[in-house]
Amino acid sequence: MDSVRSDLRQAGMQSFVALKILIAGGFGAGKTTMVGAVSEIQPLRTEEYLTEAGRGVDNPDGVERKTTTTVAIDFGRITFDDRMALYLFGTPGQDRFWFFWDDIAQGALGAVVIADTRRLEDCFPAVDYFERREMPFVVAVNCFDGSRRYRIDQVSAALDLDPGTPVVLCDARDRTSAKQVLITLVERVRQEKRQASAAVSR
């Protein structure tokens, strides 16, 4: 059935756990492709209309251009055992919508930053964002046909990642590959959580 669970209301919504993971990266890096590869539903699109002035949509051309901007977010869902849903949100590619990311990032489990080695610099803003927020993330290098192959340590150095941030090669179109990226992320989240609790008890 194409909904979270029809008998959820009988089971009591309290016992249902909803989690979210962000899929970030530059324009055309493969965010929606990865969401679609693992989602049990066709990726859905939702929009937010932004009309406010001075919230990152500044346009020096003049106030007459200060109109409505639409930010689109594609997302998918994976449901486990009828009692847990994992939502995957592809973040808007344009990094001027940071404030909008905050809206989705709040409470997220972690993030996947998809890197396209043809335009590695496109994912710098996403890496910065998650490092600043101290949100666990992994970098998934999407291996496009014809793109130059780099070693993982080269990508890690080029992005100046903190030691311990996982970098994995992936094919965003492939379900098994996308699944493996998510597994790497959740393992990273567990590891960070263990380190955090060890630091507290020390």
Place this chain on the structure above:
Amino acid sequence: MSSERWFGDDSGPMVRLYALTRGRARPNGEFLDVIALIGASTLPEHDLTLSPEQAAILDLCRTTVFSVAEIASRVNLPLNVLRVLLADLAEDGHIRVTHPTLPGRLPDDQILREVLDGLRAL
């Protein structure tokens, strides 16, 4: 020329979005996460004062529970507009909202293990 005329979706919404929210850009009440789950507790036919959009939301969530993001997509409303409408529906007792359970910064290890098991079984 056709490029100078707007037809269909190009012309934008027939009803301006702020009209749906009676001019409000921010919802009343608490922040609604995109993965908060919404279930209808009343039926749209029982309240004729509901707007068509609110009735559509209740109709969608009549028998199943949907996340805020899914509702936005299915009733084709921007998230910020939907949040205003949902806050009103919650205030009037038409819907039940389950906020995502996010204890602390990270969920407990049991939940993470279940996510891993679920992903591996895909």
